[in-house]
Amino acid sequence: MMDLWNRMRTGVIAVGLAFLVGILLLLVAGANPFEAFGVIIDGSLGSSAKLGDTLMVWVPLVLAAAGLLITFAAGLWNIGVEGQIVFGAIAAALVAREVSGPTWLIVILALLAGFAGGGIWAIFAGLLRTYGKVNEIFGGLGLFYVAQGVAIWLIFGPWQREGIASASGTDPFPRESWLPTVGNTRLSLVAVLVAAVSVIVVFYLLRGTQFGLRLKAVGSNMRSAFILGIPTGRYMLAAFGLGGALAGLAGAVQATGFHHKLVPSVSGGYGFLGILVAMLAGYKARWIAPIAFIFAMLAVGSTLLPLKLGLDSSVGGVLQGALVLFVILAQGWQARRKHLSVEIGGPPEPVVPGEAN
Secondary structure, eight states, X not given: OHHHHHHHHHHHHHHHHHXXXXXXHHHHTTOOHHHHHHHHHHHHHSSHHHXXXXXXXXXXXXXXXXXXXXXXXXXXXXXXXXXXXXXXXXXXXXXXXXXXXXXXXXXXXXXXXXXXXXXHHXXXXXXXXXXXXXXXXXXXXXXXXXXXXXXXXXXXXXXXXXXXXXXXXXXXXXXXXXXXXXXXXXXXXXXXXXXXXXXXXXXXXXXXXXXXXXXXHHHHOHHHHHHTTOOHHHHHHHHHHHHHHHHHHHHHHIIIIIISSOOXXXXXXXXXXXXXXXXXXXXXXXXXXXXXHHHHHXXXXXXXXXXXXXXXXXXXXXXXXXXXXXXXXHHHHHHHHHHHXXXXXXXXXXXXXTOOO
């Protein structure tokens, strides 16, 4: 219990320092920090439409971060998550453009296509890592640029809009393929439900299943896991496939629920932001949803800063980065303290059971 209290206290201090840095930066820019934070809060939560926009940013962040937890558990850095989002969007766009039928059928097929597309694209990175001995960071980044190139080729080639190809994307998908929304907002309860269910499934998958325990064994010590009879290669591929599939779902939601077409920037940087969310959550699934919501608030609310205060909207990104930086520093400091305590002969702090996720 003491260990949990110490980590909570450290986290609160880190968040406080991050916001202190944000306040100082805003003061240097000549802005009222409290007014700026008020604009961010109002811009993200001030109306049902703004809340809907925030939740539609929250969805891909949650899906990307939840998928990353699976690969992180296996000791893998799935940096190619952006490419998996893009390929999931491409697969969903194919269904949206080519399949006719009732909305419920097309939406289900598009989401399944995104799930499969992202998973398959991630497995390529897994194959490079497992059998080609290519570091997953380099393999994932390379596949991201390939996926981005495929999307741009489709937008300016086979799927170009009527008249002239444009960087604004393809023609809008048929209305039947759009995710259902609430009123006149962009909010899709289907997308929110998919994200919520996904993070819950990941929580229980990593916490209470044989697959999750074996996956963590692979991530903790691959050689020992192999000696104990765990097929490490298959578990690594499974981690890539499942993590990429959730990223592909994020791409499908972006294509069918937000843009309603395929655009070059369909990934929106949510894959890289998902890495920050996972790190800030301490790689624990139970913290993914609230932290992703804070990130979504900063991303959506900061877009009003140029209009209201004449500030650059990148202030939100600075706050996100500061949050992650100070939390990582705090975690490192806490780990160092624990290590020194053991070195000088003091007992290690007790481990609280069930805190893996």
